[in-house]
């Protein structure tokens with residue numbers, strides 16, 4: 001039984017070990033949520049301090065790129081969920097394909113994000129660079145926040161790609177009917193998705209008039 | 210109670226009886242170990258080292274303060290000395306002190322587990338801590354940092370000299386070690402309790418470590434993001450605090466204290482857990498009001514997240530916010546007070562054994578009460594406006610963090626030393642050390658209450674001559690305190706070579722950790738323990754007290 005093989009100290013029972021792995025991931029994600037929680041508190045403070053300029057600065061972001069990325073990330077999350085169900089119902093191939101497409105969508109997300117950054121660079125909206133020029137001080141403040149928050153989220157996307165990649169490549173993970181590794185990787189991936197679901201309205205939607 | 214409790218284990222399992230200290234002598238058997246007991250020792254050695262470095266910085270500060278003129282160090286040098294002192298003591302000594310040494314060692318033993326849930330993660334925590342520690346040492350050698358342990362902006366982002374970014378990175382990295390430890394403790398307590406070890410049978414040490422783990426996991430990431438923002442602002446100029454852009458430095462203070470007030474409870478909750486064990490063991494009595502003490506830990510963890518604004522009464526926050534924070538700060542003292550009452554009630558009519566651990570525990574209670582009551586004074590808006598940023602605050606938090614937690618740490622070390630090392634130390638010397646520490650401590654910090662009340666500001670080394678007498682008292686006390694802290698190093702190390710062998714249960718205490726041999730075997734228990742009754746079951750308890758326990 002593959003489960004027996006994966007049993008490690010200090011556990012005696014596979015079920016107990018599985019529960020522990022899952023609980024560990026959930027607690028870790030709570031910690032991650034607080035990390036971004038601090039960031040959202042900062043966004044709220046910026047908006048309360050400068051309500052009008054914040055909205056104006058937000059209007060300079062490319063709404064359609066942000067929206068496309070939201071759809072892409074949601075679909076990717078869906079594929080990760082499909083992979084978990086596939087592994088549970090004993091279809092390792094389907095699990096592999098679903099993970100693969102989740103990863104491709106994640107790469108697409110990063111590609112679009114990079115394209116967006118490039119556009120912002122061309123428009124002189126990247127703080128700290130020689131060509132940077134902003135309409136208002138608050139716009140620079142907003143862009144500072146934008147780059148820190150999307151950058152940090154991007155790092156999480158990369159970690160997620162790594163986790164999904166490991167689960168896709170590991171045969172044992174795909175054949176594990178309990179979907180321990182795939183399940184935990186997907187859980188992490190959902191959190192990355194959820195954080196984006198908060199970033200999107202915080203950054204892009206205020207500018208919609 | 211779906212989880213732990215009544216799982217059937219593999220009883221036929223072969224477990225060797227060899228002590229964890231004898232299971233392997235190579236370097237690899239220590240530095241690559243996943244045994245929680247050995248990792249606890251690695252932590253013990255490392256935090257002792259940082260305690261020493263932080264102590265040297267403290268000695269420099271106290272020497273400089275002997276005279277009203279700042280003649281030992283330059284202004285800049287003095288700023289760096291107290292900054293390093295605070296940063297090292299808080300993040301590299303006090304936060305990991307009890308949880309990562311005593312907690313790491315004792316938690317699995319207390320709940321009847323073979324190890325923490327994620328042994329390799331546990332080792333990883335230590336390595337992360339060490340990497341962060343090395344960066345901090347590099348900062349010390351590279352000239353240090355002058356922001357204070359609080360890294361207030363825009364001082365830290367724009368004006369400070371020195372290695373701010375490296376320091377911030379070190380603290381940031383050490384945070385991961387803390388978070389991993391928290392995850393490990395929470396999962397262990399949920400999933401690895403021995404058969405019969407229900408939540409209502411958990412020793413209070415476990416409850417307080419459960420509470421502190423919640424803070425580890427939920428507060429530390431907020432510090433992490435705050436430090437990321439500071440580093441981004443200083444390194445790349447992409448700041449959200451920058452007042453020149455209309456950013457808000459007060460935002461930094463909110464984020465920082467949102468972490469750092471819970472962090473003060475990170476430092477004191479494990480100590481409270483220790484005291485519950487020490488008191489019951491010394492009194493040979495059941496704890497008075499088990500559930501009150503257990504739930505008080507959780508209440509402290511929760512309410513502790515809601516009081517951060519009491520550090521910002523004079524920072525320009527709105528008066529309504531201040532009133533709100535003032536009220537909640539007073540409320541958070543209630544669960545702490547409940548604990549103190551319960552410890553005292555436990556001692557009442559106990560069959561008391563006055564050994565070194567009890568002396569440390571009594572010291573903790575007295576000093577914690579003094580620190581807590583002055584905390585209440587500081588939580589009153591009208592008083593704080595006058596004594597904020599004076600030595601009164603310095604004395605307040607040292608009474609709790611040093612008088613309370615460090616004393617409890619020494620108490621814990623003495624109490625569990627026979628279990629950890631299998632040796633008995635010299636009891637007389639230990640009692641003397643406890644008394645020297647308590648006298649030295651009060652001599653150092655009581656004068657600081659008086660200094661602060663009379664208006665001596667914190668973080669200055671030049672002061673009006675009328676303060677000199679009290680400053681000299683304080684420095685003299687610090688010297689005595691240093692002697693007190695040094696003493697255990699000698700007789701404890703000596704006991705390793707010459708001390709008599711410890712029996713399994715030298716204190717006649719309850720608790721699963723005392724049912725295994727001293728030092729414990731590599732896998733903690735030769736047989737899976739099964740728990741059949743609550744903690745602190747002292748059969749010899751007086752009939753009188755048994756009735757109300």
Ligand code: HEM
Pocket residue numbers: 359473474476477519520538539541542545580581583584585587588589593596597598602605606609610
């Ligand atoms: C239980 C453990 C406690 C610890 C370790 C602790 C630690 C600290 C520290 C480190 C500071 C100084 C912050 C700074 O200015 O750098 C401080 C300040 C303060 N503490 Fe505590 N404290 C504790 C308990 C309490 C309690 C129970 C209260 C109130 C009920 C309290 C109220 C305050 C207040 C109001 C301040 C702000 C003083 C000021 O800066 O004006 N503390 N405490």
Ligand SMILES: [Cu+2]
Pocket residue numbers: 469470473516517519520
């Ligand atoms: Cu506080």
